Amino acid sequence: MSKKDKTTDTIKDQTIEENIDTAVEENTEATANEKVDEEVDVETQLKEEVQKEKDKFLRLFAEFENYKRRTSKERVELFKTAGQEIMVSMLPVLDDFDRANKEIEKSEDKALKEGVALIHNKLKETLKNKGLAEVEVAAGDVFNADDHEAITQIPAPSEDLKGKIVDVIEKGYKLGEKTIRFPKVVTGQ
Numbered sequence: 001m002s003k004k005d006k007t008t009d010t011i012k013d014q015t016i017e018e019n020i021d022t023a024v025e026e027n028t029e030a031t032a033n034e035k036v037d038e039e040v041d042v043e044t045q046l047k048e049e050v051q052k053e054k055d056k057f058l059r060l061f062a063e064f065e066n067y068k069r070r071t072s073k074e075r076v077e078l079f080k081t082a083g084q085e086i087m088v089s090m091l092p093v094l095d096d097f098d099r100a101n102k103e104i105e106k107s108e109d110k111a112l113k114e115g116v117a118l119i120h121n122k123l124k125e126t127l128k129n130k131g132l133a134e135v136e137v138a139a140g141d142v143f144n145a146d147d148h149e150a151i152t153q154i155p156a157p158s159e160d161l162k163g164k165i166v167d168v169i170e171k172g173y174k175l176g177e178k179t180i181r182f183p184k185v186v187t188g189q
Contacts, residue, residue, distance in 0.1 A: 087173070
């Protein structure tokens, strides 16, 4: 081989090595860029997953808070109306006391009147302290089907009593905010 051929072979070898080096560098840079892109994609994916989990946690926390609030409200309502069954069973006794009190008022015996009035007031006050309240209704009030129970209708004794309450047959009572017995009334037509 001549010197020229050796020089040409050397130049060819150097060119090939330079091309290989360039290709390796480009490939390394492309791989590095892909790794950076993959890292960015993985990081973005992880951030999205963390955001989803945070959202899920917040929703679960809010749902739990609503549950706690609802159950405590139900518990308070239960305590307020825990004696409802007993109160409802005591209402006929209270009605009988009212009727007896009206009849005893006709009596001449003052000691009897005072004794029965004392027991009657004590019973009313005890029930009132437990949350029982009388629904205020009087003859002449406007009849409201949501608040009153009409037993019957009679011809109105006067024009101003048409569509109004003529007589109250049975008192109504509330326990706290809940009506446990609606007043029974007679309306005029």
